[in-house]
Amino acid sequence: MKNLLWVLGLWWLASCSKANTTTMRSKTIATPIYTYLALGDSYTIGERVTTEDRFPIQLQERLKVDDIHCQTTIIAQTGWTTGNLIDKLNQVDLKDTFDVLTLLIGVNNLYRHNSLITYEQELDTLLERSIRLVGGEPQKVLVASIPDYGYTPVGISDQAAISRATDKFNTVKKRLTLQKGAIWIDITPISRQAMAEPNLLAADGLHPSGRMYRKWVDKLYPLAKNILE
Numbered sequence: 001m002k003n004l005l006w007v008l009g010l011w012w013l014a015s016c017s018k019a020n021t022t023t024m025r026s027k028t029i030a031t032p033i034y035t036y037l038a039l040g041d042s043y044t045i046g047e048r049v050t051t052e053d054r055f056p057i058q059l060q061e062r063l064k065v066d067d068i069h070c071q072t073t074i075i076a077q078t079g080w081t082t083g084n085l086i087d088k089l090n091q092v093d094l095k096d097t098f099d100v101l102t103l104l105i106g107v108n109n110l111y112r113h114n115s116l117i118t119y120e121q122e123l124d125t126l127l128e129r130s131i132r133l134v135g136g137e138p139q140k141v142l143v144a145s146i147p148d149y150g151y152t153p154v155g156i157s158d159q160a161a162i163s164r165a166t167d168k169f170n171t172v173k174k175r176l177t178l179q180k181g182a183i184w185i186d187i188t189p190i191s192r193q194a195m196a197e198p199n200l201l202a203a204d205g206l207h208p209s210g211r212m213y214r215k216w217v218d219k220l221y222p223l224a225k226n227i228l229e
Contacts, residue, residue, distance in 0.1 A: 034228050035096060036060065036070040037133060039085060039126070040104040043147060044076035046213070048202035053210030056102065058217045059224060068228050073098075081108045082122035089129055097135040100227050102220065103127070103182075104144040106173060110165050111149075120172050127180045138181035140227050142220060145170045145184070147191035153205035156195065163192075183223055190215045 038044050038056035046054030052061075060072045075088060082105050103126060109119045127141070134140035146169055149155040150162030170188060177184045190212060194200045200212040208216075 031067065031069055034068065034070045034099040036072045036224075037094075037098040037101045038072065038074045038076065038104075039089075039101065039130065040076040041080040041085070041108055042076075042078035042207055043104050043107070044074060044102070045078060047078045047207045048204050049207070049210050049213070053213060055213035055216050055220070058210070058213055059102075059220055062217055062221045063225060063228065066225060068225060070100075070228075079108055080105065081112065081114060082106065082119055082126060084108075086122060086125055086129075089126075094133060098133050098140075100140050100142065100224050101130050101134050102142045102144065103130050104146075106146040106169050107149065107166075110146065110162075110169050116168060116172060119169060120176065123173060123176055127176055127182060131180060131182070139183060141180075141182040142223055143173065143177040143182050143184055144216070144220070145173060145186045145188045147208070148188050149191070149206060151192045151194045152201060153195075155206070185216075185219050185223065187216045187219060190219075 036056065036059075044054070044056060046057075051057060054074070056072050056074055060070045063070055075085070075092065077084070077088075080088075085105055105126065106119060106123070109122075127143070130141045131138045146166055148163050148166045150159035150166065155162050166188065170186075174184050174186075190200075191208070194208075194212070200209055200215075201207070202209045
């Protein structure tokens with residue numbers, strides 16, 4: 001009888017241990033959802049491309065492959081200048097602190113022949129606002145250079161002047177970005193491949209296609225992943 005009780009006792013302990021193990025294994029760890037804010041103009045909203053081809057959405061999906069899940073908010077509109085973006089941010093109530101932010105703005109300042117001084121002042125305001133939106137951590141702000149639309153069928157007739165202006169605006173943009181401690185991403189060389197590779201442009205011959213946006217994401221992705229991991 002004692003031997004039988006001893007065997008039953010061992011069986012009971014083994015059963016409890018197995019049950020506990022199963023319970024522990026069945027518990028799931030919640031996957032964090034990061035927040036991503038994309039600020040800009042037509043290049044960010046993805047003029048003439050599908051929602052899935054917009055670069056912020058492509059970036060979101062690329063990160064998902066690495067089990068980094070983002071809730072993406074886009075504040076952008078075709079034709080916006082730095083001043084327009086500031087006005088919009090003053091109208092919306094962004095209470096949350098975002099985990100990562102991209103800023104791509106300036107081509108319409110250039111296109112409208114707006115003052116470079118005004119651009120510098122308004123960009124400074126946008127950078128400060130962006131840094132506040134990521135909790136005061138400038139290394140979470142990814143600032144992309146202004147693409148060169150001189151290398152498109154629409155801009156090719158005035159390519160030299162457009163390229164010079166693009167370089168001037170980008171010089172200011174890069175300097176302010178680095179001064180603030182944000183991260184600079186130079187996508188301008190990619191935009192200058194468009195005349196040699198027409199599939200990098202949308203059907204309007206001016207805005208980027210999903211293929212060009214994919215090339216931008218190739219540069220943005222490792223930086224965003226490093227911030228969020």
